[in-house]
Amino acid sequence: MNRFTSIKKKLFSTSLLLCAILPAIAQEAATSAAPGESSNLLAILLTVSAIVLAFVIWGMGQVLISVSKLALEKYKNGNKLPSVIFIIGLSVISQTAFAQTAEPPSVVADIPNYGGLTAGAFYAFVAVIAIEVAAILFLAFSIRRVFQELLPEKAKAPVKSSKFSEWWSSLDKKVFTKAVAVEKEADILIDHDYDGIQELDNSLPPWWKYGFYATIFVAIFYLGYYHAFGIGKNPTQEYLAEMEKARVEKEAYEANNKDKVDENNIPMADAAGIAAGKEIYANKCWPCHGKAGEGGAGPNLTDDYWLHKGSLNDIYHSIKVGYPDKGMQSWVKEFTPIQMSYIASYIKTLHGTNPPGARAPQGDLFTEKGSAPAPDAVK
Numbered sequence: 001m002n003r004f005t006s007i008k009k010k011l012f013s014t015s016l017l018l019c020a021i022l023p024a025i026a027q028e029a030a031t032s033a034a035p036g037e038s039s040n041l042l043a044i045l046l047t048v049s050a051i052v053l054a055f056v057i058w059g060m061g062q063v064l065i066s067v068s069k070l071a072l073e074k075y076k077n078g079n080k081l082p083s084v085i086f087i088i089g090l091s092v093i094s095q096t097a098f099a100q101t102a103e104p105p106s107v108v109a110d111i112p113n114y115g116g117l118t119a120g121a122f123y124a125f126v127a128v129i130a131i132e133v134a135a136i137l138f139l140a141f142s143i144r145r146v147f148q149e150l151l152p153e154k155a156k157a158p159v160k161s162s163k164f165s166e167w168w169s170s171l172d173k174k175v176f177t178k179a180v181a182v183e184k185e186a187d188i189l190i191d192h193d194y195d196g197i198q199e200l201d202n203s204l205p206p207w208w209k210y211g212f213y214a215t216i217f218v219a220i221f222y223l224g225y226y227h228a229f230g231i232g233k234n235p236t237q238e239y240l241a242e243m244e245k246a247r248v249e250k251e252a253y254e255a256n257n258k259d260k261v262d263e264n265n266i267p268m269a270d271a272a273g274i275a276a277g278k279e280i281y282a283n284k285c286w287p288c289h290g291k292a293g294e295g296g297a298g299p300n301l302t303d304d305y306w307l308h309k310g311s312l313n314d315i316y317h318s319i320k321v322g323y324p325d326k327g328m329q330s331w332v333k334e335f336t337p338i339q340m341s342y343i344a345s346y347i348k349t350l351h352g353t354n355p356p357g358a359r360a361p362q363g364d365l366f367t368e369k370g371s372a373p374a375p376d377a378v379k
Helices: 002-030 041-074 081-101 119-150 163-176 182-188 206-228 235-256 271-284 312-321 337-349
Strands: 189-194 197-200
Touching: 041 119, 163 206, 182 189, 271 337, 312 337
Parallel strands: none
Antiparallel strands: 189 197
16 A cells, blocks of 8 residues: 555656646746747747646656556566566656657748748647657556556456447457457367477458458459450550650640740751841841851851850850850840740851951851750850
8 A cells, every 4th residue: 555655646746746847838938039039829839738748758657667566566476477567668668769759849930831830840749749649648558557457356347348349349350350269269279389389270360361362353353454355555555655645745835835945955947937036136136246247246156166166055055144254145034935046046047158357266166066065065
């Protein structure tokens, strides 16, 4: 009885400690925000909840260890010793594991989604609190179980099974485990004996057995559907169908986005495109590059020498991004991608025209290759 009194004192002391520390924790959390900063009430509430639950886990763990020691002494020579040791081990593990998990995560002040918390911080808090609640339920169940073991045989209340527990036990034996009662294990005991270890001839769990039968049925259906009758598409056929679908979607996209171009593979424009490029050049480009591309403030566009290479991709990129340090502005805000490709195509037609008054070559000799240059190779 003295030991039971000691355990009750521990429970009372833990409750008293929680009552004393709760106001202090709440006050500290409420004033944790620096002056001038808005405090997050939801973060404070979740933090206080996580800390309180952590103290509850610690107190219940101490109680469980105490009663488990009593049970350990009572059943030191009995057959229930392994289960008691198992409960003690779980109680110690739960205290250390949940104490580590119970530390609330830091709140990151990013985009507020849940009362000023980010989604990640909110769900982290919820996960910590859920784990702590699960730990408290486990500890409560374990304490109750050990207390029942400590009670005298006469004091133990008769266990009354509910209709639900009877139904679940029956379902478990028929569907999930098909277990044989302990009293009847002698009927299924196999004669095989190795070093004092015997085996029971248990049936396979029904869920496993019927699941295996289901896989056989699915395999037969799969074989007929995809291979025997050819109703379903094999991987090669699925790939070809997806490629055809992508081709159709690409054509539809290009039809609805005629101003879009593949900047890594600029095509040479047709006659109408080149004419459009010439018109734009005559309005915007000639003050620097000359009316015939002979050069002026800017380089000569008709020779074989280029400051930043001279393929269609390179010329397009130069028009798009520009080179402000050399006086070449970016035209991306004034022209659409298709218009810039027309300008590049027109400039390409100026090669070798040798207009009068052409500026001296600048840059490096450029030789056109069959393949397009790398995207970072620009004029």
